Amino acid sequence: MDDAPSRLATWLSSERSTPVRITDLAPVSAGARRFNALFTVHEQSRVERMALTMIPTAAIQLLSVTDESAVRGLAEEAGVPVPHVHHVCLDESVLGGPFFCSTAVEGETVPRRVLRLVEAAGGDLGQRIVTQLGSALAQLHQIDATRAPTALVPDSGNRPVAEALAQVDQGLNDLLSASPAFAFCARWLERTAPSEPVDDTIVHSDVRNGNIIVGPDGLRAILDWEGSRLGDPAEDLAWTCQRMWRFREDHLTVGGLGSLPTLLDAYQRAGGAIDPDRIRWWRVLTTVRWGLGMAGQSRSHLDGNYSSIVMAASARRMAELEFDALQLVR
Amino acid sequence: MHQPPSAAELLRTVAATLIDEAVPALTGPVQHRVRVAANIIEIVARELEFGERVRTSESKMLMEIAGTRDPDEVATLLRAGAADDRDEHDRVRHLLTEIARGDLSIAKPGYDRWDGD
Numbered sequence: 500m501d502d503a504p505s506r507l508a509t510w511l512s513s514e515r516s517t518p519v520r521i522t523d524l525a526p527v528s529a530g531a532r533r534f535n536a537l538f539t540v541h542e543q544s545r546v547e548r549m550a551l552t553m554i555p556t557a558a559i560q561l562l563s564v565t566d567e568s569a570v571r572g573l574a575e576e577a578g579v580p581v582p583h584v585h586h587v588c589l590d591e592s593v594l595g596g597p598f599f600c601s602t603a604v605e606g607e608t609v610p611r612r613v614l615r616l617v618e619a620a621g622g623d624l625g626q627r628i629v630t631q632l633g634s635a636l637a638q639l640h641q642i643d644a645t646r647a648p649t650a651l652v653p654d655s656g657n658r659p660v661a662e663a664l665a666q667v668d669q670g671l672n673d674l675l676s677a678s679p680a681f682a683f684c685a686r687w688l689e690r691t692a693p694s695e696p697v698d699d700t701i702v703h704s705d706v707r708n709g710n711i712i713v714g715p716d717g718l719r720a721i722l723d724w725e726g727s728r729l730g731d732p733a734e735d736l737a738w739t740c741q742r743m744w745r746f747r748e749d750h751l752t753v754g755g756l757g758s759l760p761t762l763l764d765a766y767q768r769a770g771g772a773i774d775p776d777r778i779r780w781w782r783v784l785t786t787v788r789w790g791l792g793m794a795g796q797s798r799s800h801l802d803g804n805y806s807s808i809v810m811a812a813s814a815r816r817m818a819e820l821e822f823d824a825l826q827l828v829r
Numbered sequence: 830m831h832q833p834p835s836a837a838e839l840l841r842t843v844a845a846t847l848i849d850e851a852v853p854a855l856t857g858p859v860q861h862r863v864r865v866a867a868n869i870i871e872i873v874a875r876e877l878e879f880g881e882r883v884r885t886s887e888s889k890m891l892m893e894i895a896g897t898r899d900p901d902e903v904a905t906l907l908r909a910g911a912a913d914d915r916d917e918h919d920r921v922r923h924l925l926t927e928i929a930r931g932d933l934s935i936a937k938p939g940y941d942r943w944d945g946d
Contacts, residue, residue, distance in 0.1 A: 679900055679928070680929055682903075682908040683912060687918075807862075821932070822930070826926075826945025827945060
């Protein structure tokens with residue numbers, strides 16, 4: 500993509516009906532699913548830093564860039580810190596895939612750097628971030644879900660509990676060697692399953708240390724909205740607590756940053772309703788699901804679908820999730 | 830019969846060379862993959878050293894859980910509700926945790942120092 504800056508400049512110029520120049524286009528991360536870059540736009544004397552999010556091929560997208568932008572818009576309107584989306588491009592010929600351009604928000608995103616920043620700041624920065632996360636999630640969950648793009652409604656309708664349980668059983672069946680630990684947890688999940696949520700709620704599904712931008716003043720933005728859908732709000736709260744997002748700061752349940760009571764207090768103060776048993780259930784569910792996903796990655800390596808040393812190593816990480824899940828099903 | 834170092838010791842030397850010499854000379858995705866490679870080598874070294882002991886004790890605990898050494902059978906029984914009873918749940922959870930600790934002693938030593946919240 501050597502000519503990406505000039506292609507992007509041509510497209511943006513026509514979007515804005517005024518000539519712009521692009522400089523300093525640099526990739527910041529390239530996952531399997533998305534390509535992220537930062538760049539500078541020069542429009543006459545005005546200079547702005549922007550972020551580019553491109554989906555290399557629409558075939559693997561969870562949400563289209565149009566739907567993702569719409570969700571981000573709803574969240575922003577509700578007061579959730581989200582980088583504002585300025586432009587959406589569906590024409591794959593411009594950069595090789597659909598993309599959108601949003602405001603580049605300064606700050607740390609890499610989890611270990613986030614934790615270093617918190618440590619260097621001393622005081623209560625970590626707890627402040629967790630408080631802000633709690634309020635942001637409450638604001639997100641209170642959005643009128645009838646305004647959500649239809650792509651957010653799961654095929655089977657909004658039955659997140661049944662869907663998650665079915666996914667776990669599918670994952671157990673797909674294992675190349677049995678996991679008594681996860682079979683035990685699956686049974687626990689089945690017999691303690693909460694009722695399906697009564698209301699439709701937009702959830703982000705991947706809020707965690709690693710998908711947030713943080714500065715010395717606290718939480719600046721929540722990123723990566725491609726997994727948003729209708730679901731159980733308790734799942735969003737539970738997911739922030741996964742042990743792998745703590746990066747060895749195991750005593751700080753929420754992303755190695757702060758405590759779960761801090762998150763829940765802030766969530767309630769911002770108008771969210773919580774049910775501790777439901778959150779506990781989703782913590783177990785998401786732990787088991789992640790562990791089964793690890794085994795799935797190694798299967799993709801073995802069957803040649805996605806050969807990579809990282810994927811090969813994944814199955815050996817399943818024991819971590821078995822251990823974590825077993826600690827939670829007391 | 831070969832002279833020492835053992836297979837595990839040789840693998841540790843390979844891992845140390847990757848970490849001490851290759852990783853600092855690399856950047857980006859390749860550096861990450863070489864770190865993963867070193868980690869895999871360390872796992873295999875521990876597997877060579879402790880694998881047999883861990884599997885033996887795992888079989889014993891599976892037997893204690895459900896009267897069979899076959900993980901498939903144990904999983905099927907547990908999924909069907911063999912440990913639903915409160916006391917049985919605690920007993921089985923404890924044994925499964927010990928099995929996970931065995932796997933972790935190979936895959937990620939130290940990970941089990943956590944009380945679960």
